[in-house]
Amino acid sequence: MNIKKTAAIALTTLIVAASAYAATHSPIAQRKAAMKEIGGQMRTLGGMAQGKTEYDDFAVFSALEIMLNAAITARPLFADSMNMGEETRAKPEIWAAGSDFDAQMGQMITRLEAAIEADPADLETFLPLFGAVAATCKSCHEAFRAPES
Ligand code: HEC
Incomplete structure (x- = not known):
């Protein structure tokens, strides 16, 4: 089986797990969990971006897919009444x-x-794409996330 297909199956498992999680947790807990997931994947990507770990295109693909799913999950959980x-x-x-x-x-x-x-x-192609994603974290957190208390 091709590795990307395997990744797709792993993702489906993740999504099923996420909906089970959603059934028992509040929107705030869910969006925090989704953001945490995004943060965890960014650490993997950041390690490669900084040359601390070897570039691995499959690991990058998987991390990006998980982040995309988590972002799509988080988005509606920031609706007004859930604050x-x-x-x-x-x-x-x-x-x-x-x-x-x-x-x-x-x-x-x-x-x-x-x-x-x-x-x-390769890393050279990855870096600007990574930079573009990382810029969105920083910009939104600066405007919309309070410091840790
Ligand atoms: C559009 C706005 C926005 C973007 C883009 C965004 N975040 Fe966040 N993030 C937030 C907000 C708001 C919170 C606080 C959520 C809360 O406490 O309810 C947060 C919380 C977090 C947390 C803490 C979660 C916890 O355990 O409480 C992490 C980690 C995080 N973000 C990582 C990231 C990373 C990494 C990216 C970029 C890849 C990113 N975020 C992009 C708005 C954003």
């Missing part, structure tokens, strides 16, 4: 008039899709 009643670092600015929070979320998703589509075979 209340639990520990969260989401800033109220997310829900303020004229907020571009959802557009920034969309941008992360678009850049993840572009990186997956490009399927970078």
Whole structure:
């Protein structure tokens, strides 16, 4: 079986696990878990980007796919009514008039899709795609995520 097909099956398992998780946890806990997943995959990618670990195109493909799924999962979990009643670092600015929070979320998703589509075979091709994704984390966190208390 080709490795990308195997990855697709692994992802399906992950998604099934995620929906089981969703059934028992609040939207805030779910979106935090999704972001944490994204952060974990970024550490794998960051290690390669910095030359600390060897470039592995399959590991990159898998990490990007997991991040894309987590981002798609997280996006609707930032809806207005879900902001209340639990520990969260989401800033109220997310829900303020004229907020571009959802557009920034969309941008992360678009850049993840572009990186997956490009399927970078080497580090040189990967770096700008990685940089584009990483920029979306920073920009959104600066505007919309409160510091750790
Ligand atoms: C469109 C906005 C947005 C983008 C883009 C975004 N984040 Fe976040 N992220 C947030 C917000 C808001 C929170 C706080 C969520 C909460 O506490 O409810 C958060 C929380 C987190 C957390 C903490 C989760 C926890 O355990 O509490 C991590 C880790 C994280 N993000 C990583 C990333 C990485 C890595 C990227 C880029 C690949 C990224 N995020 C992109 C808005 C964003």
